[in-house]
């Protein structure tokens with residue numbers, strides 16, 4: 232899976248696509264004859280990988296003359312980058328499509344066209360079925376086909392409708408979507424960098440292996456080059472992304488296969504990097520070298536999102552998680568031994584088919600024994616095509632609701648207790664933005680808690696020591712105690 236497809240692996244349609252892009256670029260480069268200026272409006276749902284992909288899609292169509300707009304009414308192209316993880320997420324997409332249809336019709340009345348494109352995991356999972364439900368969608372493109380986007384948009388601009396590109400191409404989109412020095416890449420203090428895509432784990436509730444396809448790892452050289460570009464444009468924190476990020480095993484700089492711990496050590500050498508994080512991890516792939524990286528690599532934040540899903544062995548086994556409750560607890564112990572101040576966060580599913588009160592109690596007790604700084608609880612949502620969707624013993628909705636409330640209350644309590652334990656401590660805060668009130672700036676602790684202080688905007692982009700003074704519902708506040716920054 233580490234092989235990056237070279238030009239020989241190009242499919243004829245990809246070659247055609249690139250040819251089209253090149254001829255268009257000749258017409259749109261500064262100084263050359265200009266194509267019409269066009270506007271694209273992008274809406275993004277789902278995980279951070281979708282946020283990253285949206286940036287790359289905007290970069291990919293920039294040579295066609297597209298720049299971003301916040302206003303859908305003036306958009307020549309609207310891209311919905313969608314999520315299929317739970318039913319709720321999918322339904323939001325369809326209600327948004329209904330709203331955008333009105334804009335599309337209003338533009339048509341004035342003689343203007345709006346191309347409506349559906350990307351992301353709903354596009355991949357539902358493909359042509361979307362056209363039956365929403366025939367006004369012009370273009371459907373799956374997450375592994377974004378390098379085809381310029382050619383697909385061009386076809387839509389020529390009047391074609393009902394375009395579907397959801398086959399998994401043999402080549403990697405990353406090889407054909409080099410990061411460009413566009414506005415989208417600029418001025419991000421905290422920048423995402425996808426290093427891995429897809430998943431081979433097949434947890435029985437999850438759509439990701441079907442929507443993103445098989446596991447794929449980018450090479451270390453490619454990742455380091457992109458990290459350098461991000462740092463050159465002002466990034467100070469890099470967040471390594473993957474649906475199963477710690478399963479990353481890419482070609483290293485020495486031609487051998489590297490694992491994530493090794494990659495982290497190489498990235499940590501880059502000048503200008505203040506913080507490094509990675510998400511989302513699977514407990515099975517936390518190997519010894521990665522765990523020791525937490526002790527040895529200074530820029531690696533003491534925060535780890537490590538979804539467990541359930542505290543019951545019976546349910547974990549039904550979920551095909553391939554780790555037990557005891558495995559998880561042992562792992563937490565090893566991680567904390569390596570980095571004692573690490574803060575942990577996790578995901579939990581309530582109401583998995585067959586979950587009894589006793590199983591649910593096991594989840595609560597696991598949470599109490601670990602002590603999470605943050606946690607996300609979800610009601611089990613049967614996803615079409617996944618094994619768990621067809622299980623006979625579905626949990627009634629009222630039971631799911633009750634368990635969700637109970638679990639969220641415990642998580643809130645733990646989050647609040649952790650925040651309280653930070654009061655009085657001096658923590659390094661990486662400032663990223665202006666606050667809502669004049670004179671206020673916003674940043675994050677190493678444990679990912681948002682912090683606001685009164686301070687100059689010159690701190691934005693720097694890590695500054697802050698004494699934490701107050702806990703607010705979703706943030707902390709404090710005072711700067713020292714102006715030396717890294």
Ligand code: SAH
Nearest residue numbers: 436437474511538578579609610611612614
């Ligand atoms: N790659 C990540 C998961 C990404 S999905 C991992 O392996 O942990 C984010 C979270 O959504 C999951 O951790 C899970 O808690 C939740 N989730 C996924 N499928 C779900 C479903 N069918 N119903 C409810 N929650 C689900």
Ligand code: SF4
Nearest residue numbers: 430432433434437439
């Ligand atoms: Fe989904 Fe994560 Fe399981 Fe993969 S490891 S199937 S992404 S929950």
Ligand code: F3S
Nearest residue numbers: 277278314315316352
């Ligand atoms: Fe959603 Fe796809 Fe991400 S289903 S969570 S957008 S991988």
